[in-house]
Amino acid sequence: xxxxxxxxxxxxxxxxxxxxxxxxxxxxxxxxxxxxxxxxxxxxxxxxxxxxxxxxxxxxxxxxxxxxxxxxxxxxxxxxxxxxxxxxxxxxxxxxxxxxxxxxxxxxxxxxxxxxxxxxxxxxxxxxxxxxxxxxxxxxxxxxxxxxxxxxxxxxxxxxxxxxxxxxxxxxxxxxxxxxxxxxxxxxxxxxxxxxxxxxxxxxxxxxxxxxxxxxxxxxxxxxxxxxxxxxxxxxxxxxxxxxxxxxxxxxxxxxxxxxxxxxxxxxxxxxxxxxxxxxxxxxxxxxxxxxxxxxxxxxxxxxxxx
Amino acid sequence: xxxxxxxxxxxxxxxxxxxxxxxxxxxxxxxxxxxxxxxxxxxxxxxxxxxxxxxxxxxxxxxxxxxxxxxxxxxxxxxxxxxxxxxxxxxxxxxxxxxxxxxxxxxxxxxxxxxxxxxxxxxxxxxxxxxxxxxxxxxxxxxxxxxxxxxxxxxxxxxxxxxxxxxxxxxxxxxxxxxxxxxxxxxxxxxxxxxxxxxxxxxxxxxxxxxxxxxxxxxxxxxxxxxxxxxxxxxxxxxxxxxxxxxxxxxxxxxxxxxxxxxxxxxxxxxxxxxxxxxxxxxxxxxxxxxxxxxxxxxxxxxxxxxxxxxxxxxxxxxxxxxxxxxxxxxxxxxxxxxxxxxxxxxxxxxxxxxxxxxxxxxxxxxxxxxxxxxxxxxxxxxxxxxxxxxxxxxxxxxxxxxxxxxxxxxxxxxxxxxxxxx
Ligand SMILES: Nc1ncnc2c1ncn2[C@@H]1O[C@H](COP(=O)(O)OP(=O)(O)OP(=O)(O)O)[C@@H](O)[C@H]1O
Ligand SMILES: [Mg+2]
Numbered sequence: 001x002x003x004x005x006x007x008x009x010x011x012x013x014x015x016x017x018x019x020x021x022x023x024x025x026x027x028x029x030x031x032x033x034x035x036x037x038x039x040x041x042x043x044x045x046x047x048x049x050x051x052x053x054x055x056x057x058x059x060x061x062x063x064x065x066x067x068x069x070x071x072x073x074x075x076x077x078x079x080x081x082x083x084x085x086x087x088x089x090x091x092x093x094x095x096x097x098x099x100x101x102x103x104x105x106x107x108x109x110x111x112x113x114x115x116x117x118x119x120x121x122x123x124x125x126x127x128x129x130x131x132x133x134x135x136x137x138x139x140x141x142x143x144x145x146x147x148x149x150x151x152x153x154x155x156x157x158x159x160x161x162x163x164x165x166x167x168x169x170x171x172x173x174x175x176x177x178x179x180x181x182x183x184x185x186x187x188x189x190x191x192x193x194x195x196x197x198x199x200x201x202x203x204x205x206x207x208x209x210x211x212x213x214x215x216x217x218x219x220x221x222x223x224x225x226x227x228x229x230x231x232x233x234x235x236x237x238x239x240x241x242x243x244x245x246x247x248x249x250x251x252x253x254x255x256x257x258x259x260x261x262x263x264x265x266x267x268x269x270x271x272x273x274x275x276x277x278x279x280x281x282x283x284x285x286x287x288x289x290x291x292x293x294x295x296x297x298x299x300x301x302x303x304x305x306x307x
Numbered sequence: 308x309x310x311x312x313x314x315x316x317x318x319x320x321x322x323x324x325x326x327x328x329x330x331x332x333x334x335x336x337x338x339x340x341x342x343x344x345x346x347x348x349x350x351x352x353x354x355x356x357x358x359x360x361x362x363x364x365x366x367x368x369x370x371x372x373x374x375x376x377x378x379x380x381x382x383x384x385x386x387x388x389x390x391x392x393x394x395x396x397x398x399x400x401x402x403x404x405x406x407x408x409x410x411x412x413x414x415x416x417x418x419x420x421x422x423x424x425x426x427x428x429x430x431x432x433x434x435x436x437x438x439x440x441x442x443x444x445x446x447x448x449x450x451x452x453x454x455x456x457x458x459x460x461x462x463x464x465x466x467x468x469x470x471x472x473x474x475x476x477x478x479x480x481x482x483x484x485x486x487x488x489x490x491x492x493x494x495x496x497x498x499x500x501x502x503x504x505x506x507x508x509x510x511x512x513x514x515x516x517x518x519x520x521x522x523x524x525x526x527x528x529x530x531x532x533x534x535x536x537x538x539x540x541x542x543x544x545x546x547x548x549x550x551x552x553x554x555x556x557x558x559x560x561x562x563x564x565x566x567x568x569x570x571x572x573x574x575x576x577x578x579x580x581x582x583x584x585x586x587x588x589x590x591x592x593x594x595x596x597x598x599x600x601x602x603x604x605x606x607x608x609x610x611x612x613x614x615x616x617x618x619x620x621x622x623x624x625x626x627x628x629x630x631x632x633x634x635x636x637x638x639x640x641x642x643x644x645x646x647x648x649x650x651x652x653x654x655x656x657x658x659x660x661x662x663x664x665x666x667x668x669x670x671x672x673x674x675x676x677x678x679x680x681x682x683x684x685x686x687x688x689x690x691x692x693x694x695x696x697x698x699x700x701x702x703x704x705x706x707x708x709x710x711x712x713x714x715x716x717x718x719x720x721x722x723x724x725x726x727x728x729x730x
Contacts, residue, residue, distance in 0.1 A: 048567055049566075050563060050566040050567060070569045073567065073568060073569040074569050076567075077567075078564075078567045080560055080563055080564060080567075082560040083560070084559065084560035084561045084563055084564040085561065086314070086318060086561060087559075088317075088318050088321045088322065089314075089317065089318070089321075093317070097310065097314050098564065098568075100310045101310070101565070101568035101569075101570055102568060102569065145564070146567075
């Protein structure tokens with residue numbers, strides 16, 4: 001469905017994309033995971049033909065983007081990272097306007113608008129001006145605005161930034177429904193929970209390059225990632241930390257909790273439970289953190305996904 | 308494109324601030340200027356500007372001239388010795404005095420420049436300007452209305468050609484005599500049709516321009532100035548506001564979303580142009596309607612000319628607004644730049660101060676402003692009473708459309724270069 005070869009893009013001398021290649025199958029849910037400034041939005045902008053790449057080739061649904069951008073634009077929907085709506089218009093008016101740009105007949109458009117408003121739980125607020133909406137409600141309309149022409153491919157650029165859990169869950173459900181109905185989705189995020197929850201395949205992008213790609217399991221096994229034992233103590237002094245470090249070098253302290261990184265949780269867990277009380281530390285909680293994208297990312301780049 | 312324009316219109320009419328800027332403020336300004344220029348409430352001619360005259364020539368001819376001025380509807384003539392008149396002006400109770408210097412009659416006969424002087428109070432420039440305007444027609448007709456001037460005109464024409472060849476002079480004299488007879492005939496015919504208005508303006512006061520033009524609305528001059536001047540200036544402000552919608556779209560990300568769709572990006576600009584034109588036409592109509600209802604400006608009998616001028620003005624001005632917006636990087640930039648440009652254009656183009664009281668050099672400079680062409684167009688329609696087929700009027704309308712076409716084309720180029728570039 002989507003075929004991207006060696007995309008490069010430079011902004012005023014700074015390389016934002018250093019050769020991105022992707023192959024995404026029909027109906028696939030592809031996650032593009034990366035920290036701030038990795039090049040996610042740049043990639044999406046090029047794929048949606050509002051930005052031209054310096055070099056590289058993009059084919060979406062059998063159309064070459066450069067040769068036939070109009071055909072590509074007809075079959076894609078884009079949810080931009082920033083909320084892009086007319087604040088002075090109502091949700092209904094916004095949806096009708098955005099759908100109108102795709103030549104959907106008015107009666108059909110009105111029907112779809114009503115359906116989408118229902119789907120996103122905003123039917124009773126549809127005539128309110130968007131500017132009076134909460135952040136979460138705006139996000140919902142921001143997504144709905146990309147769906148009126150029933151695109152085959154949907155690009156979503158961090159669609160859940162800064163919203164309340166209720167809106168988030170609702171959006172997740174809608175996204176899952178869209179995927180079940182066969183839509184191809186490219187989803188960028190720096191929340192690994194989201195990538196883990198939805199994505200068939202994940203590409204990890206950093207500094208304008210895809211540094212790893214595969215299913216979650218593939219990524220885990222390929223990267224020999226350690227798991228995390230998080231132990232919370234009743235009190236933790238600077239001196240305790242030094243003592244711990246003397247027998248366990250791969251640690252991280254977060255307030256009264258210490259993360260011990262381990263490649264063999266079972267063995268290490270009993271070791272820690274014995275050793276820590278010997279230092280005079282009282283354990284009040286133990287948690288095993290499953291390997292996730294964050295740890296994979298950390299292993300790959302030595303950086304946190306989020307600051 | 309139409310959908311985009313409709314959306315813009317919806318947004319526009321929801322925005323209270325732009326409504327205020329487009330309608331309320333201009334109406335307030337028009338009212339203010341209408342009173343300031345003395346156009347308001349004078350439509351039945353019972354308020355007159357008073358003019359002091361000091362006659363230092365003391366001849367029958369100069370007395371006749373004063374009589375002619377006195378017969379003007381808009382003037383109230385008082386003759387005073389020069390000293391007294393100057394005192395009154397300095398005191399502030401009078402605005403100016405027309406001094407007829409010695410030698411006036413002789414100059415009139417010989418076709419030389421008339422030794423007339425208008426001593427006035429600078430603070431009352433506006434009133435003096437109006438006064439000047441009502442004097443010009445009579446003054447320029449003096450050679451005809453006071454007889455014995457066939458020779459004078461011939462002399463003057465000959466002087467203008469600068470020749471000393473007696474044969475050429477003879478030809479000029481003959482031609483001039485024929486012309487003179489034709490004009491005199493024209494005057495007496497017109498005069499007999501409308502007894503109470505013996506003078507017809509003689510456009511420009513230049514003997515070379517021999518076309519007789521009716522100017523029956525001279526007491527509405529102030530009002531026309533107030534409406535046309537203000538309407539055009541305020542229109543410029545509001546079209547810039549509409550143009551800035553483009554920058555808002557960019558800043559708020561909706562431009563990006565418009566670009567995601569399969570339509571041609573230029574439609575975004577065309578949509579803006581259409582909505583700017585519609586709003587402009589609407590605004591101008593409201594302004595003239597207001598002037599008509601409140602100040603009695605006769606728009607009905609000038610309707611075709613008014614509508615044509617409104618269309619041309621709207622076209623030129625909205626192109627200006629859209630172009631400014633497509634030049635700039637952000638709202639603040641346009642705001643500063645546009646305010647400056649609009650104020651300068653309005654000042655030199657005659658939106659604030661009537662052009663006819665400005666020095667000649669300023670009047671020449673005025674042609675670089677949109678305001679000038681548009682205001683002159685409105686003058687043509689309401690004051691000079693030109694028909695819509697008159698070449699002068701048509702040329703102004705064409706200039707306005709030409710300005711619009713040029714600015715719109717530039718806007719397209721700049722839009723591609725600045726607005727569409729998202730990097
Ligand atoms: N218009 C621009 N002009 C110059 N540099 C830009 C522009 N847009 C992005 N960049 C740079 O390109 C790089 C990639 O940016 P991009 O927006 O694609 O990152 P991102 O992965 O979407 O980040 P985020 O998670 O913050 O949205 C960054 O270094 C950014 O500073
Ligand atoms: Mg981004």
